[in-house]
Amino acid sequence: MNRIAWITVIVLGLLAPFAVYPVLMMELLCFALFACAFNLLLGYSGLLSFGHAAFFGGAAYICGYAVTAWHLGPLQGILIGTAFAGGLGLVFGVLAIRRQGIYFAMITLALAQIIFFLCLKMPFTGGEDGLQGVPRGMLFGFIDLNKPLNMYYTVFAIFMICFWLIWRAVNSPFGQVLSAIRENEARAISLGYSVERIKLLAFVLSATLAGTAGATKSIVFQTASLTDVSWHTSGEVILMTLVGGMGTLLGPVVGAFTIVGLQHELSSIGSWVTVIIGLTFIVCVLVFRRGMVGELTRLWKRSF
Amino acid sequence: MKKLACSLACAAALGLSVTAPVNAAGISNGEVKIGVLSDMSGVYSAIGGKGSVVAAEMAVHDFGGTVLGKPIKIVSADHQNKADVGSAVAREWIDKDHVDMITDILNSAVGIAVQKLASEKHTITMNTGAGSTALTNKDCTKYGIHYLYDTYALPVGTATAIVKGGGTSWYFITADYAFGHSLQNNTETIVKSLGGEIKGAVQAPLGTSDFSSYLIQAQGSGAKVIGLANAGADTINAIKQANEFGIVQKGQQLAGMLVFISDVKSLGLDTAKGLQFTTGYYWDRNDASRKFGNAFYAKFGKMPTMDQAGVYSAVLNYLKAVKAAGTDNADAVRAELGKMKIDFFGSVGHIRADGLNVHDMYLVKVKSPKEFNPNVGHGWDLLKVEATIPGDKAYMSLAQGSCKLVKK
Amino acid sequence: MGLPLDAVLAQAMLGLTQGAFYAVLSLGLAVIFGLLNIINFAHGALYMLGAFLALIGLNQLGGWIGAPDFQINFWAALVLAPLLVGLFGILIERTMLSRLYKFDHLYGLLLTFGVALVLQGFFTNYYNVNGTPYPGTPASLRGIVNLGFMYFPKYRLFALAASLVVCFITWYVIERTKLGAYLRAGTEKPELVQAFGINVPLMITLTYGFGVALAGLAGVLAAPIYSVGPLMGANVIITVFAVVVIGGMGSILGSILTGLALGMVEGITKVVYPPAANTVIFFVMVIILLVRPAGLFGREV
Structure with a gap:
């Protein structure tokens, strides 16, 4: 992304809460970050994880619990949630990283289902009720996050920092090696790269950032619930990434905005939303496999 | 005669202008808005769902369509049995749409989450759908009313x-x-x-x-x-x-x-x-319940469940309280609800300090x-x-x- | 545990019935995976479709065509619903899936995920999510029989037997007949089989149709036991995935035996530690995949 693009994104982000209901904006940003983190894995490493909800939801629970029970500040809560997701990502990664394709998807799914079970049964999670009444608290001890704009700009700052991190990672030598592995793993091995370790690193990074998104969401909505860890959430993030365009930097953001926006705007028409999202997905897979951003970029490049 | 009428009107006008500041705001935002938050398509949708919205609309109609000269509006949404979705909707309703009271809220998890949130934002909830006794015990709030039944x-x-x-x-x-x-x-x-x-x-x-x-x-x-x-x-x-x-x-x-x-x-x-x-x-218990049951059937094609009947009764009594309090200010309405007799299809209940509506x-x-x-x-x-x-x-x-x- | 033998046998019997459903469903998935190399995410939704076709045939079809007394009874539904589901599958394969073979196999999974969402959303709009009981159990299959150690509903016994027969026939056809040999050869070396004059694309289409027809059949069989609801497929699909993966992707025998076995494991869990009943399969899956990465009956890649 060049400087103009960055400035546009930042200006839009700063002005957004005056045009859109701030809490909706925060939800969009949380899912956008989740999708970006997921894209780091699917789009740049070619690994399809079907268990990312475990990191997203797991971090939400840990963060929610930390600020509720230990009375930590929101930032500490998010950091602890993020760290937890990173650790969990390491465990998942070590167990799953040697598997390929479908097997990788399935073992991450199975592990995530186990996390789901733990979130249901552990004494501190509130079972089916989830964690409720998580306090938003004071950022740095003096910024009151109960004020919508304060909360929004905090979320926006978190999003931009993580987004910048992903951008750096993708454009670093590490990102280049990842792409090389995705394109031709055998070749990368023969070039002397320790492929498994690089993949594992990507996995842990992706899990960590997914955790940041989940932890932030639990502060914004003041809850952590089983929905966040269910396999449907894992499916939804795949959807967002694909619709927006995997392997593109902005694609997951666009995808998340589209899907969450659709769900929000069309919530009055009941489960037709599911039908519409399903159809969108089918059309994307059949016609726009590069996703919205991917296809647009291609058209753009072609026309010049 | 004319003079008398005028002076009465003047006195009334004067009376109004005196009482208005006392009653904080009268009706805020020019209307009373009631939110029916229910499970519209999930496992409990047959219990509440669209039927609850119909019941709420019937209550508004039976009340006369306006309160204190201001229109009454019903909004509804699906919480999908998810506490996070439910509280997100409630938050948006209160922040953006100025909803004055939220009712139904089937599902205890959603019920507790929404009651907590609404209370933080000084908004009354009248829960007819959830059963958990926590609503009036561990998680009781100043503005949360548990209207219909509980697991006790x-x-x-x-x-x-x-x-x-x-x-x-x-x-x-x-x-x-x-x-x-x-x-x-x-x-x-x-x-x-x-x-x-x-x-x-x-x-x-x-x-x-x-x-x-x-x-x-x-x-x-x-x-x-x-x-x-x-x-x-x-x-x-x-x-x-x-x-x-x-x-x-x-x-x-x-x-x-x-x-x-x-x-x-x-x-x-x-x-x-x-x-x-x-x-x-x-529905077939007494004349009052039969009257509502048959009217509901005529509109919805099914007899009401106790939750749907509860929504009807809750909305009706809420509007009565708004009328009696002369305002939709949550503190005043809550105080009024605590004082008044709650008519529930011919039987009489009362709402306690913990928010529980005690009725037969x-x-x-x-x-x-x-x-x-x-x-x-x-x-x-x-x-x-x-x-x-x-x-x-x-x-x-x-x-x-x-x-x-x-x-x- | 000190459980009486009768109680253990009773639970095993219940688990076996559940397992038989898993077996039929995962068998369909395995057949499809074997030849098309895609994971059919729509399998659960097509299972639901089968059940709904049976319900609609019994309750509503007569009214729609203007002959209120006309009903498709259970036996007719047992044949017709899988056929219709199979045709629907063929339609999906011809119009959509076939365009994706040249891309990554994951796109097949994603496409069928979309199909599942559409079907599920569609039925949620028109039917009670709680499920509608299927009232058409044939009179001859109502009531209970005494198995010695327990009283067991006749219908469940029938469903168990029917599932086992279907599994056996499918296994026999694929592993022991010439037709099956072509199929298996088509999996390994499609170009070569094509060269022998066999229409491989047609074979793929029919295989997909057959695989999803099995899901439709399981749906009809399940209708009288469970309520027919739009979410019945979504609830079972993840478990069936686990069965196929544990059995070894694409292994016919593996999916049948694993389905039956995991049904029993689940049944036992319901006695020992019920809250884990829905999760135990995933524990098994993680352990199996760590020890045998290609599943119990799968070949190492």
Whole structure:
């Protein structure tokens, strides 16, 4: 992304809460970050994880619990949630990283289902009720996050920092090696790269950032619930990434905005939303496999 | 004469201008907005759902369409049985749409989350759909009203009647979440206090589709009564499969702790006959309930469940309170609700400091196909009322409760 | 545990019935995976479709065509519903899936995920999410029989037997007949089989149709036991995935035996520690995949 693009994104982000209901904006940003983190894995490493909800939801629970029970500040809560997701990502990664394709998807799914079970049964999670009444608290001890704009700009700052991190990672030598592995793993091995370790690193990074998104969401909505860890959430993030365009930097953001926006705007028409999202997905897979951003970029490049 | 009229009008105008500042804002934002937050497409949608919206609209209509000269508006949304979705909707309603009261809120998890949030934002909730006693105990709030039933009231009538009728040993099939556990605990207490025996319990995951394994375990326990501490689809599946395995024919009795008339309708009388349970409303109980039931049927094509009837009554009484208080200011309305008599289809209740609406409950029994009269109630002649449980017996007393708002 | 033998046998019997459903469903998935190399995410939704076709045929079809007394009874539905589901599958394969073979196999999974969402959303709009009981159990299959150690519903016994027969026939056709040999060869070396004059694309289409027809059949068989509801497929699909993966992707025998075995494991869990009943399969899956990465009956890649 060049400087103009960055400035546009930042200006839009700063002005957004005056045009859109701030809490909706925060939800969009949380899912956008989740999708970006997921894209780091699917789009740049070619690994399809079907268990990312475990990191997203797991971090939400840990963060929610930390600020509720230990009375930590929101930032500490998010950091602890993020760290937890990173650790969990390491465990998942070590167990799953040697598997390929479908097997990788399935073992991450199975592990995530186990996390789901733990979130249901552990004494501190509130079972089916989830964690409720998580306090938003004071950022740095003096910024009151109960004020919508304060909360929004905090979320926006978190999003931009993580987004910048992903951008750096993708454009670093590490990102280049990842792409090389995705394109031709055998070749990368023969070039002397320790492929498994690089993949594992990507996995842990992706899990960590997914955790940041989940932890932030639990502060914004003041809850952590089983929905966040269910396999449907894992499916939804795949959807967002694909619709927006995997392997593109902005694609997951666009995808998340589209899907969450659709769900929000069309919530009055009941489960037709599911039908519409399903159809969108089918059309994307059949016609726009590069996703919205991917296809647009291609058209753009072609026309010049 | 003219002079007198003028001076009366002037006095009235003067009176108004004097009272207006006292009543904080009168009606804020020029209208009274009531939000019906329910499960519109999920497992509880037959209990509340679109029927709750119809009931709320009927209440507005029956009230006259306006309050204190201002229009009344109903908005509705689907919480999908997710606490996060529910509180997000409630947040947006209160922040952006200036909703003054939220009702229905089926599902205890959503109910607790929304009640907490709404109270932080000084908004009244009148929960008719959720059962958890936490709403008026551990999680009680200043603006949260638990209107219709709770997991304490449900087993009082049912378990007492069954134990006294000879069902002295119990085995529970419990939905494995807070609601099910609290239902089981409260029922156990009653059974034991009457000298009954608990043979055991099994915790079935929420949303189990096949209860056969648990039913066979219950059968093996030799208990006389199988208590179903669950709700909705879980209850329906359990009763249906108990029938399939011939559990009742083999001499064991089923006791549904939370059953709605829509469940009975879906099961059919052949399967459900003889089932006893406690309810807050049955359409064929008295003239007032019949009047609402038939009017609702004319609009919706189904008789109302107790939740839908509860929404109707809650909205009506809320509007009465707004009128009496002369404002939609939450503090004033809440105070008024605490003072006034709550009319519930001909019976009278009152709302306590912990937010609980204390009113009569009814023990009902599902009719057998022989007792069913197809000419009554459009095919909804399903239940008979066996006993009335007075409000003070049905509900936990303030002294037993643990609400921090109650001074002891 | 000190459980009486009768109780253990009873639970095993219940688990076996559940397992038989898993077996039929995962068998369909395995057949499809074997030849098309895609994971059919729509399998659960097509299972639901089968059940709904049976319900609609019994309750509503007569009214729609203006002959209120006309009903498709259970036996007719048992044949017609899988056929219709199969045709629907063929339609999906011809119009959509076939365009994706040249891309990554994951796109097949994603496409069928979309199909599942559409079907599920569609039925949620028109039917009670709680499920509608299917009232058409044939009179000859109502009531219970005494198995010695327990009283068991006749219908469940029938469903168990029917599932086992279907599994056996499918296994026999694929592993022991010439037709099956072509199929297996088509999996390994499609170009070569094509060169022998066999229409491989047609074979793929028919295989997909057959695989999803099995899901439709399981749906009809399940209708009288469970309520027919729009979410019945979504609830079972993840478990069936686990069965296929544990059995070894694409292994016919593996999916049948694993399905039956995991049904029993689940049944036992319902006695020992019920809250884990829905999760135990995933514990098994993680352990199996760590020890045998290609599943119990799968070949190492």
